[in-house]
Amino acid sequence: MSPDGLPPLREVIARYELAPRKSLGQNFLLDLNLTGKVARAAGDLTGATVIEVGPGPGGLTRALLMGGAAKVIAVERDERCLAALAEISAHYPGRLETVSGDALTTDFAALAAGHERVLIVANLPYNIGTELLVGWLTAEPWPPFYESMTLMFQREVAERIVAAPGSGAYGRLGVLAGWRTQARIAFDVPPQAFTPPPKVTSSVVHLAPRPEPLPTDARRLARVTQSAFGQRRKMLRQSLKPLGGEALLEKAGIDPTRRAETLSVAEFVALTAALDG
Known part of the structure; x- marks a missing residue:
């Protein structure tokens, strides 16, 4: 058994036959010490509602609930993962809400409505991570519905998000993130932490919204x-x-x-x- 009393993630993946699918950009993070580190990078979760995208078998979901989140709203496109998430939901009654659907067409502000403190924490599927981030950075009205975002990207994308003018990585993402947020890389995650291991290092980025960014459209x-x-x-x-x-x-x-x-x-x-x- 794991520290939270639920089965180890490898066992969950085997039982529900959750082989990661490349078409869905899936790389599962199985080390509960690392998922705990991601959850802690988000700050104090006590009493917060956390929106998670692409929970897969629920490694980060479990860390967020163990870390004190009052509620996790998990958006998952892969229906194969729903049974594993239901097992977590039964273990944490009333604290996990799973939304079955595509994150790119999800109204996140509507999901957050009625919740006092909302954080976005996710090991984002690589193939949609940038598009989701741009949507959250250009959300209206501002300040946004979320208090902060703690997101995992490929290291190269993370460097573009935090890049300063004049650097080789500076581009559209750096401008949008720098305009509306204070962004920093919290830590790196090596390929071998994932199943399957990606070819690149990943990084966790923490973004805190600026209350009054320069006014523009x-x-x-x-x-x-x-x-x-x-x-x-x-x-x-x-x-x-x-x-x-x-x-x-x-x-x-x-x-x-x-x-x-x-x-x-x-x-x-x-x-x-x-x-x-």
Whole structure:
């Protein structure tokens, strides 16, 4: 038996025949010490409602419940995992709600409605992690429905999220995360911690929303950054041509010969304001 009185995860996977599926981006984290570390990286869970995406056999789910979360709302697309999650639910009566469905079409704000403190904590499926993050970063209204996000990504993606202007990893994700949150890498997780082991190291990123980010339209900012970094080797007057090019840059007071990775978040906000006009 594990510390929480439930069967070991390997046993659960064997019993319910939960071989991870590549098509679903599944890499199960089986080490309960590590899932506990992820849960602790989220901060104080006492009394909180935690939204988890892609719980799989429930390793992180169990750590969150053991860590004191009042409730976990787990969104799982793979119906094979529902029986294993039901076993956890029976062990923690009234504290685990499983939503069977696709995270990309889930209304997370609706799931959070009526809950006082909401945290998002997840070992995200690799194939949808970035898309989900962008959705949460551009959520309206702001401050958002969540108090913080603690998410696992491939190390390369994590570095892009926390990247500063001027660095090679700085791009659209760094601008959006830097604009609305304070993001930091909490720790790395080696490939051998997963089943199956991915080819890359993973990292847990903690993102705390800024209560008052620079005012701008999130969708327009996303559009400007997408265009600017779409041709990152080119000068901005070229990469931003579809949005107004040199005239747009002059209106924002930005040298048209600069490249996207040299612009600060504030300058991207200024560009977006110029686009608005």
